[in-house]
Amino acid sequence: MFNKRVTVALTGASGIQYALCLIEALVKENVQVFVMISKAAHVVMSTETDYKLPGQAAAQESALQDMFSAKPDQIKVFGKEQWFAPVASGSSSPASMVVVPCSTGCLSAIATGASNNLIERAADVALKERRQLILVPRETPYSEIHLEHMLKLTRMGAVIMPASPGFYHKPQYIDDLINFIVARILDHLGVQQKMVKRWGDSTLK
Numbered sequence: 001m002f003n004k005r006v007t008v009a010l011t012g013a014s015g016i017q018y019a020l021c022l023i024e025a026l027v028k029e030n031v032q033v034f035v036m037i038s039k040a041a042h043v044v045m046s047t048e049t050d051y052k053l054p055g056q057a058a059a060q061e062s063a064l065q066d067m068f069s070a071k072p073d074q075i076k077v078f079g080k081e082q083w084f085a086p087v088a089s090g091s092s093s094p095a096s097m098v099v100v101p102c103s104t105g106c107l108s109a110i111a112t113g114a115s116n117n118l119i120e121r122a123a124d125v126a127l128k129e130r131r132q133l134i135l136v137p138r139e140t141p142y143s144e145i146h147l148e149h150m151l152k153l154t155r156m157g158a159v160i161m162p163a164s165p166g167f168y169h170k171p172q173y174i175d176d177l178i179n180f181i182v183a184r185i186l187d188h189l190g191v192q193q194k195m196v197k198r199w200g201d202s203t204l205k
């Protein structure tokens with residue numbers, strides 16, 4: 001019924017808009033999205049956007065379904081200790097997971113295999129199963145600790161994709177900057193996107 005299944009975890013770094021834009025784009029491309037939202041991500045969301053999601057996963061699920069006009073079951077939201085969720089096991093987790101935005105705290109937990117909540121466990125599963133794991137950290141400047149974690153994770157096969165948009169497409173609006181990052185994530189996921197003109201391609205936009 002769906003073309004693909006992707007896990008998207010939202011953590012408490014600045015840039016929640018990247019995650020919302022990514023979920024919207026995935027829904028449009030008929031991808032089923034498994035969503036997890038950390039407590040801090042909710043705080044960032046209400047700070048940076050006009051959205052405030054309800055507390056319970058089931059209520060968050062219907063709020064996101066409405067927000068993105070998703071099909072029934074297209075968006076599934078899992079709570080932080082929902083250990084029986086498919087993302088918690090290599091036998092049923094999706095082939096791809098994106099942590100966007102990825103807090104430095106979450107980066108550290110993934111790099112050390114903490115697995116203290118479902119986001120960390122799902123990322124741990126992605127690493128152990130050698131699945132696609134895309135991390136979109138946002139902090140500036142990066143400390144040696146952050147850089148060490150990123151180096152360790154990239155060596156394990158994760159893709160570190162910092163939320164640092166380019167400016168060579170002459171962005172006019174904040175959405176242009178958001179789209180830049182989301183387009184790169186979609187490219188890595190193998191999901192079609194026409195948000196941003198490709199380097200050297202005059203046929204798009």
Ligand SMILES: Cc1cc2nc3c(=O)[nH]c(=O)nc-3n(C[C@H](O)[C@H](O)[C@H](O)COP(=O)(O)O)c2cc1C
Nearest residue numbers: 011012013014038040041047103104105106138139
């Ligand atoms: C408005 C706001 C913005 C934040 N921005 C960042 C950030 O850009 N990068 C970061 O690593 N942490 C940032 N934090 C701090 C994290 O939210 C905090 O370390 C939290 O414990 C991360 O938890 P999580 O990984 O479970 O989401 C921010 C917090 C708030 C409230």
